[in-house]
Amino acid sequence: MYTQAMDTAPKEERKAVRTAEEAQLEARFEARIDDGAFIEAKDWMPEHYRKTLVRQISQHAHSEIVGMPPEGNWVTRAPTLKRKAILLAKIQDEGGHGLYLYAAAETLGVSRDQLLDALHTGRAKYSSIFNYPTLTWADIGVIGWLVDGAAIMNQVPLTRCSYAPYARAMVRICREESFHQRQGYDALMVMMRDGTDAQRALVQDAVNRWWWPSLMMFGPPDSESTHSAQSARWGIKRISNDDLRQKFVDATVEQAKVLGVTMPDPLLKWNDERQRHDFGPIDWDEFWRVVGGHGPCNKERLAARVKAWDDGAWVREAAMAHADKQARKQAVKEKAA
Amino acid sequence: MAATAESVRLKLTPPVQYVLRIADTCLIHAQRLSEWCGHGPVLEEDIALTNMALDLIGQARALLTHAGQLEGQGMDEDQLAFLRDERQFFNLTLVELPMRRSSAHAPGGDFADTTLRNFLLATWLKQLWQGLLSSSDAQLAAIAAKALKEVRYHQQHAGDWVVRLGDGTEESASRMAAALERAWPYTAEMFVADAVDGTAAEQGLGPARSALRSAWLDEVGAVLEEAGLKPPADTPFLSTGTKGVHSEHLGFILAEMQSLQRQHPGGQW
Amino acid sequence: MSDVKAEWPLWEVFVRPKAGLDHKHCGSLHAADAAMAVQMAREVYTRRQEGTSVWVVKSSDITASDPGDKDMYFDPMEDKVYRHPTFYELPEAVNHM
Numbered sequence: 001m002y003t004q005a006m007d008t009a010p011k012e013e014r015k016a017v018r019t020a021e022e023a024q025l026e027a028r029f030e031a032r033i034d035d036g037a038f039i040e041a042k043d044w045m046p047e048h049y050r051k052t053l054v055r056q057i058s059q060h061a062h063s064e065i066v067g068m069p070p071e072g073n074w075v076t077r078a079p080t081l082k083r084k085a086i087l088l089a090k091i092q093d094e095g096g097h098g099l100y101l102y103a104a105a106e107t108l109g110v111s112r113d114q115l116l117d118a119l120h121t122g123r124a125k126y127s128s129i130f131n132y133p134t135l136t137w138a139d140i141g142v143i144g145w146l147v148d149g150a151a152i153m154n155q156v157p158l159t160r161c162s163y164a165p166y167a168r169a170m171v172r173i174c175r176e177e178s179f180h181q182r183q184g185y186d187a188l189m190v191m192m193r194d195g196t197d198a199q200r201a202l203v204q205d206a207v208n209r210w211w212w213p214s215l216m217m218f219g220p221p222d223s224e225s226t227h228s229a230q231s232a233r234w235g236i237k238r239i240s241n242d243d244l245r246q247k248f249v250d251a252t253v254e255q256a257k258v259l260g261v262t263m264p265d266p267l268l269k270w271n272d273e274r275q276r277h278d279f280g281p282i283d284w285d286e287f288w289r290v291v292g293g294h295g296p297c298n299k300e301r302l303a304a305r306v307k308a309w310d311d312g313a314w315v316r317e318a319a320m321a322h323a324d325k326q327a328r329k330q331a332v333k334e335k336a337a
Numbered sequence: 338m339a340a341t342a343e344s345v346r347l348k349l350t351p352p353v354q355y356v357l358r359i360a361d362t363c364l365i366h367a368q369r370l371s372e373w374c375g376h377g378p379v380l381e382e383d384i385a386l387t388n389m390a391l392d393l394i395g396q397a398r399a400l401l402t403h404a405g406q407l408e409g410q411g412m413d414e415d416q417l418a419f420l421r422d423e424r425q426f427f428n429l430t431l432v433e434l435p436m437r438r439s440s441a442h443a444p445g446g447d448f449a450d451t452t453l454r455n456f457l458l459a460t461w462l463k464q465l466w467q468g469l470l471s472s473s474d475a476q477l478a479a480i481a482a483k484a485l486k487e488v489r490y491h492q493q494h495a496g497d498w499v500v501r502l503g504d505g506t507e508e509s510a511s512r513m514a515a516a517l518e519r520a521w522p523y524t525a526e527m528f529v530a531d532a533v534d535g536t537a538a539e540q541g542l543g544p545a546r547s548a549l550r551s552a553w554l555d556e557v558g559a560v561l562e563e564a565g566l567k568p569p570a571d572t573p574f575l576s577t578g579t580k581g582v583h584s585e586h587l588g589f590i591l592a593e594m595q596s597l598q599r600q601h602p603g604g605q606w
Numbered sequence: 607m608s609d610v611k612a613e614w615p616l617w618e619v620f621v622r623p624k625a626g627l628d629h630k631h632c633g634s635l636h637a638a639d640a641a642m643a644v645q646m647a648r649e650v651y652t653r654r655q656e657g658t659s660v661w662v663v664k665s666s667d668i669t670a671s672d673p674g675d676k677d678m679y680f681d682p683m684e685d686k687v688y689r690h691p692t693f694y695e696l697p698e699a700v701n702h703m
């Protein structure tokens with residue numbers, strides 16, 4: 001899912017001429033990868049590997065951060081104090097996940113501020129799912145169920161990514177993530193099983209709006225994906241878009257039956273031969289439109305993040321100014337002592 | 338089925354009102370704090386503010402549950418939070434003031450307002466919780482024991498920020514001074530003596546607010562001084578949220594907070 | 607436009623999860639000063655377990671051994687670092703709810 005935009009990134013320019021030494025280092029690097037070894041921050045790595053990881057990890061981080069406001073939209077309107085607390089904890093986790101991921105990216109020689117600048121100026125991408133509006137409380141449950149469900153499916157393989165700081169961040173994230181999906185499904189379950197007709201209608205309506213965008217989270221079809229081969233070799237992307245998407249559909253259809261909702265796809269049905277569910281065609285025009293910046297909320301999402309950042313500038317500057325003052329006072333003290 | 342949910346009406350005895358004052362203060366403050374989730378000046382502080390909000394919601398839930406038991410009609414924390422009318426909320430008016438967002442007719446606040454209010458409030462709540470450790474009401478004492486640990490951390494965290502911003506840049510100092518001007522008049526309400534407090538103190542339920550003033554002034558004064566900030570002179574202004582008569586802000590806060598429960602009578606969440 | 611001067615320094619965080627155990631590196635965060643770094647480490651890295659102790663060190667103050675030495679880099683002994691069980695820990699319950 002976070003590689004969704006990787007496939008649309010401009011092709012990296014590979015250095016045509018390499019020294020013999022570099023070629024040897026790269027060959028040994030590839031051998032280590034083939035061996036299943038982990039690469040750490042200070043290890044030698046090809047520039048292309050580093051750049052690919054910086055882009056993927058930072059876009060993953062941006063997705064977590066941009067994912068906060070759509071859910072934050074409902075915190076002040078959560079229908080019970082328990083749900084309010086659960087939602088706050090979930091959004092907070094997402095902020096935390098963004099933080100772990102920025103930290104992992106920073107081990108590759110970039111700073112968080114540089115990465116944020118790329119996001120705020122539109123140079124970096126984030127998962128397109130967060131460009132959709134959260135229109136009802138049921139959307140919050142559906143996001144937990146479908147969007148976090150899709151995220152989990154994408155994230156588990158990443159715990160085996162060859163780049164260890166990213167893998168470690170993913171282990172930490174996966175540990176926290178299952179709570180996110182469970183709380184969403186639980187919220188929906190209560191509404192479907194014990195709620196009013198109006199509540200049930202809310203849930204079905206939310207499913208109708210979020211189903212197809214969730215499928216799009218896995219990125220374009222394999223036939224249209226570039227860059228995947230190299231990412232696969234480096235253990236950055238271990239399972240194909242289509243395979244993940246199919247896994248997701250199969251798992252989710254069963255969960256939908258238990259909930260008592262239907263997916264908005266008349267072609268969705270079990271195929272005995274394939275032992276999987278067939279499903280209808282995805283509207284890839286919509287996908288490219290949203291990835292390209294023209295989805296329902298793209299501008300608002302980015303504007304909200306830019307505003308938060310800009311409004312916070314005086315705070316960050318003041319904290320540094322104070323720290324500098326304290327450091328100078330301390331230095332004077334030590335000199336005098 | 339009614340189109341909207343009916344409000345609950347409480348029988349207000351002094352112990353119930355005393356507990357609700359603390360519960361509602363924590364709840365409304367948490368509600369305001371949660372506006373920062375996803376909009377904080379830096380990711381780490383976003384997480385910290387949310388932790389604070391979560392602690393306060395926990396305290397509010399425990400207190401509301403207890404108030405419901407004391408009140409005797411069998412109401413739970415959600416009925417009290419989502420189906421009470423404005424006149425039966427008893428929070429300090431201070432916590433209604435804008436923190437980040439503006440409303441239809443009032444400008445928004447900023448991070449200076451937020452962190453100053455966190456500090457002033459946490460210092461007050463700390464005094465209160467300390468006094469409640471020896472409450473004649475065992476449940477209240479138990480809630481206090483847990484809350485005290487949390488509020489000590491809130492006070493330290495927020496106090497550190499007050500100092501950083503008061504003694505940071507020229508801009509941060511002037512914003513903090515402006516925030517202090519806005520907030521200070523509302524702190525008088527923290528120390529009002531009234532019949533509810535009088536009864537509570539008599540019954541050993543908890544301290545009267547007026548008893549907290551001098552310790553609060555000492556602690557707050559020390560941090561403000563370190564921050565290079567001067568508290569404004571006291572004025573006759575007195576807010577009345579703890580009597581159920583609020584500022585124009587609470588109506589907006591409750592309309593938003595209670596909207597789903599009101600729209601879905603009998604809903605299950 | 608971000609002001610490089612104002613960027614908060616990076617700190618590495620080490621948490622002792624339980625009395626008797628070692629501090630373990632768990633990641634990094636940005637903070638303006640040490641007091642903030644310690645507080646933020648608690649907020650960010652100990653929300654789910656009672657960390658009994660937190661250390662923070664400015665990343666720039668850490669001295670690390672250099673794996674870039676070409677001879678050592680390919681020494682088989684180096685691999686033992688990657689055999690550490692914690693690097694292979696699988697998350698629980700992620701494929702089913």
